[in-house]
Amino acid sequence: MSDLFTLPQAIAHGQTSSGTSWSRFGNAASASIPIVLIHGVGMQQAFWAPQVNDLNAEFDVITYDMWGHGDTVVNHDATSLPDFAAQLISLLDDRDIASAHIVGHSLGALVAIETAIRYPERVASLIALNAVFQRTEEQRAPVLRRAHALAVDGVMNIDQTLDRWFDGHRENGISEGEQLSRQLLESVNASGYANAYMVFATAEDQDGSRLSLLDMSAVFATGDGDPNSTPEMSHAMSHIVANGRCVVLGEQRHMMSLTAPHVVTELIRQTVLHEDLLGSDS
Secondary structure, X not given: OOHHHOOOOOOEEEEOOOOOXXXXXXXXXXXXXXXXXXXXXXXOHHHHHHHHXXXXXXXXXXXXXXXXXXXXXXXXXXXXXXHHHHHHHHHHHHOOOOOEEEEEEOHHHHHHHHHHHHOHHHEEEEEEEOOOOOOOHHHHHHHXXXXXXXXXXXXXOHHHHHHHHHOOOOOOOOOHHHHHHHHHHHHOOHHHHHHHHHHHHHOOOOOHHHHOOOOOEEEEEEEOOOOOXXXXXXXXXXXXXXXXXXXEEOOOOOOHHHHOHHHHHHHHHHHHOOOOOOOEEO
């Protein structure tokens, strides 16, 4: 694995009293507001290696493992988005962080949005990557089937998962992003994975009235080829939020943080620095 897809040495790392594993990169003494990165189902802190490598020279960056992933304990009482949002707030409290720029991918994006709605004073800006919104029954059905199958037998089909994520990005063979994703899926705690997937499958999608409460800078981004977290969903969310913007990356699918890492990093950097976003629909 190249350096880009390998997390650099953390300047600090640990575990909160409730069992959340975290790492800090860059300059923790910086006067800038920290950036917190939240991964999706089946991943862990290492998912963000490309972004951490690109950001840590300039920013204070924090990653953590959600419940039942990486080195974080399984929490069977965490069965909803509010429970996962509370995990993030507990981490911020543990690290004495008043507010942060919150970046989430997939389920992590839903956790980021839920946190912004419930704890707006703790969120300096919101970046939701590949988030679902107002799923139809048809869109939700296959996710529910996979969630219930996992709950019964605990067996995931890694090849099918990677096909959904990386189909269309294999012209030149298996990418490092796909290799990293396979490694993380193969190492994930089966119980933690099944629990998080059920949260993703059964979570009530945000309605417009709750999203309209957000007044911080909010970016909703996805790939034009993501069949589940569609461009229409990101556009809809951005139009509801007063300071919302939408970015759709061309020729990208669900794992664009790994298949277009520098573009996603630049999107984060521009948002944090309040710069104009290339290709945004505001």
